Amino acid sequence: xKPKTQRPERRTDALSKERIVEAAIAILDADGEAALxxxxxxxRLATGSGALYWYVTDKSDLLAAAAxxxxxxxxxxxxxxxxxxxxxxxxxxxxxxxxxAHPWVGAQLLRDPEQPASLQIFEGIGSRLQALGVPxxxxxxxWSALVHYILGxxxxxxxxARLFPRDTDRSTFLDKMAARWAQLDPAGYPFLRQVSAQxxxxxxxxxxxxxxxxxxxxxxxxxxxxx
Amino acid sequence: xKPKTQRPERRTDALSKERIVEAAIAILDADGEAALxxxxxxxRLATGSGALYWYVTDKSDLLAAAAxxxxxxxxxxxxxxxxxxxxxxxxxxxxxxxxxAHPWVGAQLLRDPEQPASLQIFEGIGSRLQALGVPxxxxxxxWSALVHYILGxxxxxxxxARLFPRDTDRSTFLDKMAARWAQLDPAGYPFLRQVSAQxxxxxxxxxxxxxxxxxxxxxxxxxxxxx
DNA sequence: ACCTGAACACCGTTCAAGT
DNA sequence: ACCTGAACACCGTTCAAGT
Numbered sequence: 001x002k003p004k005t006q007r008p009e010r011r012t013d014a015l016s017k018e019r020i021v022e023a024a025i026a027i028l029d030a031d032g033e034a035a036l037x038x039x040x041x042x043x044r045l046a047t048g049s050g051a052l053y054w055y056v057t058d059k060s061d062l063l064a065a066a067a068x069x070x071x072x073x074x075x076x077x078x079x080x081x082x083x084x085x086x087x088x089x090x091x092x093x094x095x096x097x098x099x100x101a102h103p104w105v106g107a108q109l110l111r112d113p114e115q116p117a118s119l120q121i122f123e124g125i126g127s128r129l130q131a132l133g134v135p136x137x138x139x140x141x142x143w144s145a146l147v148h149y150i151l152g153x154x155x156x157x158x159x160x161a162r163l164f165p166r167d168t169d170r171s172t173f174l175d176k177m178a179a180r181w182a183q184l185d186p187a188g189y190p191f192l193r194q195v196s197a198q199x200x201x202x203x204x205x206x207x208x209x210x211x212x213x214x215x216x217x218x219x220x221x222x223x224x225x226x227x
Numbered sequence: 228x229k230p231k232t233q234r235p236e237r238r239t240d241a242l243s244k245e246r247i248v249e250a251a252i253a254i255l256d257a258d259g260e261a262a263l264x265x266x267x268x269x270x271r272l273a274t275g276s277g278a279l280y281w282y283v284t285d286k287s288d289l290l291a292a293a294a295x296x297x298x299x300x301x302x303x304x305x306x307x308x309x310x311x312x313x314x315x316x317x318x319x320x321x322x323x324x325x326x327x328a329h330p331w332v333g334a335q336l337l338r339d340p341e342q343p344a345s346l347q348i349f350e351g352i353g354s355r356l357q358a359l360g361v362p363x364x365x366x367x368x369x370w371s372a373l374v375h376y377i378l379g380x381x382x383x384x385x386x387x388a389r390l391f392p393r394d395t396d397r398s399t400f401l402d403k404m405a406a407r408w409a410q411l412d413p414a415g416y417p418f419l420r421q422v423s424a425q426x427x428x429x430x431x432x433x434x435x436x437x438x439x440x441x442x443x444x445x446x447x448x449x450x451x452x453x454x
Numbered sequence: 455a456c457c458t459g460a461a462c463a464c465c466g467t468t469c470a471a472g473t
Numbered sequence: 474a475c476c477t478g479a480a481c482a483c484c485g486t487t488c489a490a491g492t
Contacts, residue, residue, distance in 0.1 A: 015456080038485065048458040050487075059485065110337055110382040114390070114407065119416065126418030140425050143418075145438035149372065152379025155337040163341070180341065189346065191353030191370075198367050211372035218445030242475080265466065275477040277468075286466065458491070465484065472477070 015047060017055040021065045028066065028104045032166060036063075064115040067108040071117040074098050075124060084131035085216065091124045092150055092212050096205060099154050106158030109151055122147055134219060142219040149215060153208055174200050242274060244282040248292045255293065255331045259393060263290075291342040294335040298344040301325050302351060311358035312443065318351045319377055319439050323432060326381050333385030336378055349374055361446060369446040376442060380435055401427050 023044050027036050038059070042049040056062045074094035081087045099106040109118055126143045134142050164173055181189075181196035250271050254263050265286070269276040283289045301321035308314040326333040336345055353370045361369050391400055408416075408423035 037483090039483095042459095048460095049485085050459070051457045053486075054456060107337075110334075110386060112390075113383060113386050119411070119419065123416045123418050126422065130418060140422055140429070141434055141437045141441065143422070144434050145376065145441050148379035148383060148438065149376045149442075150379070151383060152375035152377070152381075154379075155382045156340060156375060156378060159337060159340050163339075184346070189350045191350050191357060192346065195353065195367055195370070202367070207368055207371050210368045211375065214368065214372050214445035214449060215376075215442055216445070217448050218441035218443075221444050221448050222441060264464090266464095269478095275479095276466085277478070278476045280467070281475060456492080458489105460488095460490105462487075463485095466482095468481075469479095470477105471479105473475085 015045065015051060015055060017065065020045065020052055020055055021062070021069055024062055024066050025069065025102070029102055030166075032162070033104045033107065060112065063104075063108050064112060064117065067105050067115065067117040068120075070098050070102050070105050071095065071109075071120055075120050078124065084128040087128045088125060088132070088146070088216070089209065089212060091121065091128070092146075093205070093209060095121060095150060095154065096157075096208050099157050100205075103158045103161030106154035106156075106161075110155040110158075121150065125150070129219075138219070138222065142215075145215050145219070146212070149211055153211070171200070174202065174204075242272065242278060242282060244292065247272065247279055247282055248289070248296055251289055251293050252296065252329070256329055257393075259389070260331045260334065287339065290331075290335050291339060291344065294332050294342065294344040295347075297325050297329050297332050298322065298336075298347055302347050305351065311355040314355045315352060315359070315373070315443070316436065316439060318348065318355070319373075320432070320436060322348060322377060322381065323384075323435050326384050327432075330385045330388030333381035333383075333388075337382040337385075348377065352377070356446075365446070365449065369442075372442050372446070373439070376438055380438070398427070401429065401431075 020041065023041055024036055027040060027044065038049040038052055042052060045052075052062075056065070074097075075091070077094065078087060078090060081090055095109075099109075105117070108115075109121070112118065113122075122143075125146050126139070129139055129143050129146070160173070160177070164176065168176075178196045178199035181192045181199065184192055184196075186193060247268065251263055251268055254267060254271065265276040265279055269279060272279075279289075283292070301324075302318070304321065305314060305317060308317055326336075332344070335342075336348070339345065340349075349370075352373050353366070356366055356370050356373070387400070387404070391403065395403075405423045405426035408419045408426065411419055411423075413420060
């Protein structure tokens with residue numbers, strides 16, 4: 001038996017689901033959803049495309065894992081928050097910011113309601129709504145309204161991100177969007193043309209939050225009346 | 228010059244964008260989004276796949292036209308409604324029912340905020356919000372909340388439809404969904420497990436409408452306070 | 455057990471060639 | 474002007490063959 005002063009080093013670059021997901025996120029962030037192919041991923045990881053299937057069931061599994069990774073980080077920051085209304089706003093804002101940083105997450109959340117990322121958001125909102133003291137019969141509807149609103153914003157932000165090059169910043173994005181709406185037929189689209197003037201310089205993060213508050217106000221108004 | 232008693236009959240099956248869109252909708256409704264390929268569409272229209280590009284820019288143009296066709300029919304039924312609150316509910320319900328009948332429309336609405344189908348919904352909601360008397364500064368936020376909620380439901384219904392075979396009816400769908408949520412980890416997902424009991428037999432059309440009402444209540448409560 | 459990469463069965467889109 | 478359908482440049486996924 002030959003003296004083994006050093007056992008074979010564990011390959012630091014060995015494949016694993018975590019490494020694959022990490023690389024996938026890097027591609028998605030850098031070049032968008034269309035750039036994530038098994039070929040591109042395999043090249044980046046210096047392996048064959050078939051090797052990825054050892055760790056990942058298929059592409060939807062990969063995307064679900066990537067979204068779960070991002071949303072999981074958001075949800076883990078909730079430990080300290082006990083006030084339910086604040087927790088709801090924190091979850092919502094956390095999701096908003098995550099989608100702002102990773103627009104593909106927005107599209108992914110709309111793709112499969114049973115993926116972990118979606119379930120985490122569903123449960124996070126629901127449990128705080130219970131804690132908020134919304135009467136049990138009203139909880140389901142209130143939860144549905146909040147969750148669908150959040151998902152709608154998520155999907156729409158993902159779509160907006162697809163409309164423009166990845167490096168477009170907030171203000172030029174809003175300017176371009178406003179310019180397009182301003183060109184709509186005045187007879188057919190008076191409202192959108194009017195709103196287009198408010199688009200530049202408006203804070204959509206703030207607007208998102210005021211939507212949450214609007215729904216919370218509706219919930220509290222309605223359940224107060226029912227009490 | 229030979230006597231032409233009959234001029235060449237206009238081919239009743241000549242291609243046109245309308246016929247292509249109609250055939251695309253038929254495929255989408257019958258076999259789902261994945262079944263719509265240019266090859267399948269060309270076969271159904273008894274032509275070559277390249278011919279379609281004479282009438283349609285590309286696949287996203289085709290999908291946008293198909294969604295516009297469906298949503299256009301919904302919006303055309305609004306002429307008689309003058310009461311703005313009722314008009315908003317009618318637009319929302321119309322979109323809901325259209326997506327229920329054509330789930331792919333839900334996915335398509337989330338894909339491009341500048342397509343005609345989206346703009347029609349955006350404008351329809353916005354103009355009634357003005358008519359409702361929501362103060363101008365509050366209109367933008369109120370509009371955003373309603374529209375994102377509607378889109379969220381649209382996207383989620385499309386996703387739910389993808390989870391199950393196309394012929395699954397409402398009640399078995401809810402039963403299966405409930406069964407899945409009931410199997411979630413009790414420690415991690417207490418709320419979803421509790422809600423799963425309410426899933427069978429609940430009316431999601433009614434729930435959708437109560438979400439609209441919740442938001443409208445929030446809007447009216449907030450603008451009343453500001454007045 | 456894990457990895458390789460060619461092969462398979464598809465796509466959307468283009469385009470020379472036809473009528 | 475309109476249509477045909479092969480060809481091109483891709484995909485996701487599988488799988489025999491390697492280590």
